[in-house]
Amino acid sequence: MNKKLLIGMICVLALGGFSWFKAQSVADPSWAQATMGTECHITLAGSVPKRDLAALRKKIDTALADVNHCMSTWQADTEISKFNAFQSLEPFPISPAFAEVMQSALAFSAATDGAFDPTVKPLVDHWGFGPAADEESLAEIMEAVGWQKVRLENNTLIKDHPELELDLSAIAKGYGVDCVAEVIRASGHPDFIVEIGGEIVAGGTNPSAKLWRIGIESPEPGRAFGEEIFQTVEISNKAMATSGDYRNFRVRSDGTRYSHIIDPHTGKPAMSDVAAVTVIAARCMDADAVATSLCVMGSEKGFQWLENHPEFQALFILHSNDGNTFTSKATAGFPVSEKQNRIGK
Numbered sequence: 001m002n003k004k005l006l007i008g009m010i011c012v013l014a015l016g017g018f019s020w021f022k023a024q025s026v027a028d029p030s031w032a033q034a035t036m037g038t039e040c041h042i043t044l045a046g047s048v049p050k051r052d053l054a055a056l057r058k059k060i061d062t063a064l065a066d067v068n069h070c071m072s073t074w075q076a077d078t079e080i081s082k083f084n085a086f087q088s089l090e091p092f093p094i095s096p097a098f099a100e101v102m103q104s105a106l107a108f109s110a111a112t113d114g115a116f117d118p119t120v121k122p123l124v125d126h127w128g129f130g131p132a133a134d135e136e137s138l139a140e141i142m143e144a145v146g147w148q149k150v151r152l153e154n155n156t157l158i159k160d161h162p163e164l165e166l167d168l169s170a171i172a173k174g175y176g177v178d179c180v181a182e183v184i185r186a187s188g189h190p191d192f193i194v195e196i197g198g199e200i201v202a203g204g205t206n207p208s209a210k211l212w213r214i215g216i217e218s219p220e221p222g223r224a225f226g227e228e229i230f231q232t233v234e235i236s237n238k239a240m241a242t243s244g245d246y247r248n249f250r251v252r253s254d255g256t257r258y259s260h261i262i263d264p265h266t267g268k269p270a271m272s273d274v275a276a277v278t279v280i281a282a283r284c285m286d287a288d289a290v291a292t293s294l295c296v297m298g299s300e301k302g303f304q305w306l307e308n309h310p311e312f313q314a315l316f317i318l319h320s321n322d323g324n325t326f327t328s329k330a331t332a333g334f335p336v337s338e339k340q341n342r343i344g345k
């Protein structure tokens with residue numbers, strides 16, 4: 001065979017092989033799936049073989065279903081709902097995943113002096129944000145509330161009060177994001193972003209080989225998701241979580257608003273100067289718990305707390321005194337990528 005013809009044939013075969021490989025893989029796959037009453041958004045940077053992607057998605061489905069099965073208070077057959085219905089002071093055996101999240105939840109309760117408290121479930125119901133209606137008075141409800149009234153011992157939970165109930169909504173989404181990130185990394189994909197309801201883990205770099213750039217939305221009630229960006233940040237191999245008073249709230253007859261974040265000390269919705277706070281940490285579960293806690297503490301106490309916990313960076317968006325604008329305040333090292341000066345309500 002003539003040499004030129006041979007080279008030509010090799011080229012054709014190589015090109016054919018390349019096109020075949022391209023057809024069998026997906027560039028920068030990105031998708032959304034329903035979970036935890038919201039959506040999980042995932043993007044992987046790079047080309048992923050279709051078969052690998054299908055296997056990865058199955059593993060992610062399983063991971064999310066496992067988290068839901070442990071920690072959803074909206075379904076009766078989950079571990080947490082069974083524990084909540086168990087009105088006994090005997091030890092209640094729980095799964096290792098549930099125990100891991102409860103251990104963190106109780107550690108954050110202690111570290112935040114009770115600003116974070118996983119026993120707020122009856123209060124969440126009382127104020128109309130939970131799955132059940134609670135007609136008892138606040139004083140009666142408070143008897144069964146308090147993180148020191150539940151103990152974790154050898155993968156069992158023990159109540160000190162038969163009506164104590166748990167709500168892990170302020171930490172479970174972050175935990176879910178960590179679980180999905182772990183599955184993606186273990187499948188050999190270092191460059192990705194996972195988000196569930198605003199809680200995020202960003203691994204490596206984006207499809208343009210740059211840091212992941214994330215918009216923090218302006219905490220104005222009634223805006224669509226991402227409609228108005230307050231600030232953008234750039235992160236890599238970090239977790240980020242946001243809590244605020246602008247998405248999930250109720251309006252009283254006098255027109256004032258109250259949010260779904262409860263101050264466990266008063267039993268009432270938190271009334272701090274924080275409209276929203278975004279926290280960056282190594283783990284999303286931790287960022288999630290701390291963001292909720294800082295909303296309860298308010299910016300002054302929150303900043304003091306952050307000084308003693310340099311493993312967290314935070315950006316506070318605060319209600320200003322005139323009630324019409326926001327101001328912001330960030331810890332040193334918060335990775336702001338672009339400052340936007342104007343922010344009105």
Ligand code: ADP
Nearest residue numbers: 115116117118124167169170243260261262292
């Ligand atoms: P989001 O669910 O919007 O991400 P958070 O992470 O701040 O917001 O979680 C708020 C939820 O956590 C509430 O809807 C409630 O179920 C629960 N919760 C409210 N207050 C507290 C608190 N002080 N400590 C722990 N959990 C809380």
Ligand code: MG
Nearest residue numbers: 170288289292
């Ligand atoms: Mg939270």
